[in-house]
Amino acid sequence: MKKYTIKIVSVAAAAMLLGLTGCAANVNVAQPAGSEAPAETASAETETAPAETEAAPAEAEAEPAGGADETLNLSYQYGLSYAPAVIAQEKGLIEKAYNEATGGNLTVTWTQMSSGADINTAIAAGELDGGFMGVGPAVTGVTKGLGYKIFTNLSGQEHGMTSNDPDVNSLGDLVGSDKQIALVNTGSIQHIILAKALVENGYGAHDLDANIVAMKHPDGKAALESGSVACHLTSSPYIFSERENSDLHEIKEVADAYTVDYSFIVGIATEELHDSKPEVYAALCDGIKAGMDLINSDPEGAAAITCELDGNTPEVELDYMKKGTYNPDTNKLFEVATFMYDNEFIENAPGSYEDLVFDNVKGN
Amino acid sequence: MNRSQSGKNGFVYKLSVRIVFTLVVLGIWEYVARARLLGPRSELIFPSLESIGAAFVRNFVKGYAHLSLWNYIGNSMKLLLAGLFIGIALAFVFSGLSTVSRTFSVIYNYVVSVCDLLPGVALLPVVIVIFGVKSGVIVFLVVHAVIWPMSRNIMDGFMAVPMIYVEAGRNIGLKGASLLFKVYLPASTAYIVSGLKVGWARAWRGLISAEMIFGIASCPGIGLFINQMRTNMNNAEMYATLIVIIIIGVIVQYGILSPIEKNTVKKWGMSR
Numbered sequence: 001m002k003k004y005t006i007k008i009v010s011v012a013a014a015a016m017l018l019g020l021t022g023c024a025a026n027v028n029v030a031q032p033a034g035s036e037a038p039a040e041t042a043s044a045e046t047e048t049a050p051a052e053t054e055a056a057p058a059e060a061e062a063e064p065a066g067g068a069d070e071t072l073n074l075s076y077q078y079g080l081s082y083a084p085a086v087i088a089q090e091k092g093l094i095e096k097a098y099n100e101a102t103g104g105n106l107t108v109t110w111t112q113m114s115s116g117a118d119i120n121t122a123i124a125a126g127e128l129d130g131g132f133m134g135v136g137p138a139v140t141g142v143t144k145g146l147g148y149k150i151f152t153n154l155s156g157q158e159h160g161m162t163s164n165d166p167d168v169n170s171l172g173d174l175v176g177s178d179k180q181i182a183l184v185n186t187g188s189i190q191h192i193i194l195a196k197a198l199v200e201n202g203y204g205a206h207d208l209d210a211n212i213v214a215m216k217h218p219d220g221k222a223a224l225e226s227g228s229v230a231c232h233l234t235s236s237p238y239i240f241s242e243r244e245n246s247d248l249h250e251i252k253e254v255a256d257a258y259t260v261d262y263s264f265i266v267g268i269a270t271e272e273l274h275d276s277k278p279e280v281y282a283a284l285c286d287g288i289k290a291g292m293d294l295i296n297s298d299p300e301g302a303a304a305i306t307c308e309l310d311g312n313t314p315e316v317e318l319d320y321m322k323k324g325t326y327n328p329d330t331n332k333l334f335e336v337a338t339f340m341y342d343n344e345f346i347e348n349a350p351g352s353y354e355d356l357v358f359d360n361v362k363g364n
Numbered sequence: 365m366n367r368s369q370s371g372k373n374g375f376v377y378k379l380s381v382r383i384v385f386t387l388v389v390l391g392i393w394e395y396v397a398r399a400r401l402l403g404p405r406s407e408l409i410f411p412s413l414e415s416i417g418a419a420f421v422r423n424f425v426k427g428y429a430h431l432s433l434w435n436y437i438g439n440s441m442k443l444l445l446a447g448l449f450i451g452i453a454l455a456f457v458f459s460g461l462s463t464v465s466r467t468f469s470v471i472y473n474y475v476v477s478v479c480d481l482l483p484g485v486a487l488l489p490v491v492i493v494i495f496g497v498k499s500g501v502i503v504f505l506v507v508h509a510v511i512w513p514m515s516r517n518i519m520d521g522f523m524a525v526p527m528i529y530v531e532a533g534r535n536i537g538l539k540g541a542s543l544l545f546k547v548y549l550p551a552s553t554a555y556i557v558s559g560l561k562v563g564w565a566r567a568w569r570g571l572i573s574a575e576m577i578f579g580i581a582s583c584p585g586i587g588l589f590i591n592q593m594r595t596n597m598n599n600a601e602m603y604a605t606l607i608v609i610i611i612i613g614v615i616v617q618y619g620i621l622s623p624i625e626k627n628t629v630k631k632w633g634m635s636r
Contacts, residue, residue, distance in 0.1 A: 117595045124405040124597070137595070144597045147405060178582070180497060186429070186581055186588075187595050209429065213497045214579035214588070219489060228496035347596070 067102025070280050072273075075111040075119050075131040080237055080317070081155050081265045083306050084291035084326055085132050090305050091294075094287030101286075102279050116141075123148055123270065130269035130284060136189040136345070138266050139337045142356050143348040147271050150333070150357040151281070152288055154265040156325040157236040159193050160255040162248040165230040171198060171253050175207050179230035182213045182220035187345055189264070190233045192336070195343055197257035205343040224248070235264070237310075237320045260323070263330045263363075274358055285328075285360060292326040330363035411600040419600035420607060428592050431584065433608065440585035443499055444571050447506025451563065454507070455514035460544050463522050473519065480512035484570045485577055492578075499583045502574050509570030510563035517559025521552025554629045561621055568613060 072094065076085045088094055089110050098106035111128075113119050116137025122128045124146050132154055133141075142149060161181070168174060174181070175198075183190040191212065195205035213220075213229055217238045224232040224242070232242065233254060242248050258264075267288055274281050295302040299321055300314075307317035337350040350356055353364060394413050400406035407415070423433040462469035484505040495501050525548055533547040549556075575587025586609065593602040 115595075117597070120597055121409065121594075124409045126403040126405070140595075140597060144408065145405075146408065146597070180582075182497070185591065185595060186579065187592060206429070210582045212579075212581035214581070214591075215492075215497070219492065222489065223492055223497055226493050226496075228492060 067098075067104030067279065069105045070098070070107070070277065072106060072108045072130070072280055072284065073111070073128045074108060074284075075113050075122060075128050077113060077115070077119075077133065080306065080310055080320055080324065081157050081235070082132055083295060083302065083321060083324075084154055084288055085267070086291075086306050086309060087294055087302055088287045088291040091291075093290040094283050097286035097290065098280065098283035101283060104279075106280060106283060120144075120146060123268075128270075129273045129280075130267065132265055132267050134189040134265055135263055135333060135336055136187065136192055136340070138268050139340055139350060139356065140346055141268065143337075143341075143346055143350055148268045149271065149274070149355075150266045150330065150361060151269040151274070151285055152267040152328045152361060153263045153330040153333075153363065154267050154288070154292075154326070156260045156262055156331065157264045158239055158255065158260050158323055159190065159233070159235045159258050159264075160239045160243070161194070161231050161233040161251045162224065162239070162242040162245075163231045163251060164224055164227055164248055166249075168230055168251065169249070170251060171201055171203060171208070174211060174231070174251075175203055177211070179211060180213050180228075181208060181211045181231040181233055182215045182223050182229045183233040184216060184220070185214045186212055190235065192340060192345055193254060193258040194233055195345075196336075196339060197254045199339075199343070200257055201253050236324060237312075240320060240323070260325050261331055262336065263333045266330065266333070269358070289328050292328060295321065295326045328361070330357065330361060332364065333357070334364055408597060409599055411603065415600045416603050416607070419598070420604035423589075423601055423604050423608070428589060429584075433586075433589060433605070436584055436586050436589045437608070437612070439499075439583050440571060440575065440587070443502045443583075443585065444506055444567060447503045447571070448510055448564065448567055450503070451507040451510035451567065452514055452560070455511045455518060455559075455563075458511075459515050459518035459522065460541075462519060463544055463548055464540055469519075472515070476512050476515050476519070479508070480516065482508075484508045485573050488574070488577060497578070497580065499580055501578065502571060502580075502585070505574045506567045506571050509566040513566060514559045514563040517555045517562065518552065521555025521559075522548050524555065525551040553632070557621075557625050557629055560624070561617075564616060564621065565613075568609075568616075572609065 074085075076082045089108070092108075094108050095106045098104065111122075113122070113131075116133035119128065119131040119133050120137055120141045123131065123141065130148070130151070138150060163169075165179060168179060181194070183194065185191065186209065194208060194212075198207055199205050213223075215223060217234050220229070220232045220234060221238050221242065223229045225245070225247075231251065232238075234242065243250060267284075269281060269284060273284075299318055303314050303318035303321050306321070307314045310317060312320070333356060334350065334353040337346075337356060340346045341349045357363075390413060396402070397406065397410050397412040402410050411419070425432070427433050427435070458472055462472045487505070487508065488501075491501050491504055495504060529547050529551055530543070533543050538546055571585070572587040572590070575585040576591050577587075579585075579588035579591060581588075586605065590602055590605050593599070593605060
């Protein structure tokens with residue numbers, strides 16, 4: 001009897017251990033292309049990285065031909081807005097840029113997270129060297145003193161709000177009503193877009209706050225289509241399929257408040273990476289820039305890389321991709337940050353544009 | 365010390381052990397925070413007790429989006445109580461029916477076993493499609509969290525009623541509903557009370573996780589508040605809110621559930 005119990009317990013324990021290691025392996029979503037080091041060892045390497053930090057740049061300067069081996073931990077989120085990062089990952093562009101500049105090997109570990117807040121927490125804990133997130137959490141992180149800045153713009157996308165309610169044709173029809181608006185979260189960039197549209201049309205920034213229901217993009221789309229909410233404020237690519245749905249109509253004021261010209265997703269890097277590993281930082285900028293160049297010069301090829309990850313056919317992916325803008329210069333970033341502070345979305349004032357971005361970033 | 369002697373000594377002993385343990389945990393926390401063991405941004409992710417205390421006050425005075433934390437607590441409690449009431453009532457009705465009808469008992473046992481395994485938040489997309497996005501969804505999830513463990517405990521309690529009690533009840537002419545109320549329910553109070561404890565804990569956790577996923581801004585609850593604080597990197601406020609959650613849990617445990625236990629099963633000598 002006792003023996004059986006021991007057996008069962010040990011089998012169960014073994015199963016749990018297997019499950020745990022399985023989870024751990026999944027955290028590192030992708031293996032960096034062309035690197036020998038398996039992704040699983042990356043976290044261990046991260047811990048040793050600070051020790052190498054001081055030696056590494058000196059070594060690289062001494063012999064640029066055979067540069068030091070380095071690691072880089074990055075995180076991004078789901079969707080087409082992150083396409084340049086996805087392409088840089090799939091084609092190993094950052095590794096390539098580092099190798100061409102220094103001759104050394106760079107191991108990039110990519111993690112996929114589901115919100116900018118998660119990435120902010122991971123950065124504060126010192127687990128990441130950089131990442132990609134919306135302007136909202138990035139400005140929050142910089143002004144909160146998380147020790148990072150924006151190193152590139154990543155993409156601008158279309159946003160918009162559609163409704164299933166024939167009585168709702170403008171923001172004025174919603175103000176003062178109890179009709180619900182689904183969007184990702186209060187304080188999210190979509191909420192800021194709503195506030196911006198309200199202000200630009202003569203209402204108060206928070207006049208529709210009580211109408212908001214916080215739901216992820218796909219849940220919000222389902223709620224809109226089933227009639228559970230009156231409106232859904234969302235971004236590419238969800239807004240495209242909602243626009244194609246003949247049961248829905250668009251509230252135009254919202255799309256005008258935050259067009260594709262505005263910086264939407266940005267790349268951020270820790271000041272530590274920027275200051276103490278300039279070669280790795282440069283490779284990160286160059287690799288992401290190369291990803292954008294590929295999208296702009298060969299959109300078909302770029303769409304072929306990302307379509308499978310986004311669950312689209314190559315044709316649809318290409319169509320959606322062409323509707324976004326992908327370039328390294330930020331646009332209207334400081335304007336949005338100031339708007340966020342003026343309307344109490346963030347607590348600390350952004351001092352100047354230069355406080356938000358590293359010195360290599362151009363734009364406003 | 366003989367613990368079964370309880371009385372004043374047992375109470376003092378328990379209380380002092382708990383206080384010492386709490387102080388040790390807080391001491392370790394404070395050391396990690398003050399020594400900045402988590403790197404240069406330690407204060408942001410692992411704030412000191414002092415800043416958590418200040419945040420605790422700030423939550424109630426300033427709150428978020430011009431609403432004090434009291435408003436969020438009020439909204440959550442409203443939904444929680446509605447869900448608990450409906451869930452407990454339904455659990456009694458269905459478990460009662462299953463003592464009366466054998467077919468119903470077989471079906472209901474099966475339903476409880478299946479549904480008890482489903483996490484409420486995983487049902488969220490289906491629930492939204494059925495109910496829309498009203499606060500009723502949160503109530504539904506609380507009902508889901510409480511009804512199955514509660515039913516399971518009530519039915520186990522009924523199963524454990526000695527046959528001799530039931531026969532005695534039948535002998536004095538009880539049957540059906542009167543047998544249920546006069547024999548089954550009083551005899552299984554110990555199980556019902558422990559079902560209440562499990563059901564309450566599940567409901568409380570289910571409520572907050574549902575609110576964290578699905579926030580209705582016109583009826584904002586504690587879960588939404590935690591999410592806001594997280595989004596804005598206000599971790600001290602977030603930890604302070606967790607303390608509020610613990611305090612509410614302790615109040616319910618010692619202010620409501622323990623007195624119920626004391627006045628029923630302990631008084632009747634059913635448990636220690």
